[in-house]
Amino acid sequence: MLSCHDLAHKYASDYIDGQLNWRQRLAVFMHLLICVRCRRFVTQLRLVCRVVKQRGRDVIKGSTPDLDALASRLHKEYATQKKSSSEL
Ligand SMILES: [Zn+2]
Secondary structure, three states, X not given: OOOHHHHHHHHHHHHHHOOOOHXXXXXXXXXXXXXXXXXXXXXXXXXXXXXXXXXXXXXXXXOOOOHHHHHHHHHHHHHHHHHHHHOO
């Protein structure tokens, strides 16, 4: 079983990017099932990654949106997705 330290320091980023092999991904998934703190950490890391990627796209397009507004918008999108997936 992975420790919280291992998940946060070794696997979380690659998990989000889809870079883990199936054994590593399964180990992360099993840990996330039982650890609310790591679930929160991965959720927040995923949100940060989305903000950074969207900001990069916006800079390429020539616009530079307010990061707080962008984070707020993506968080609302995430909350909407989470709500709709829990209704299934
Ligand atoms: Zn944990």
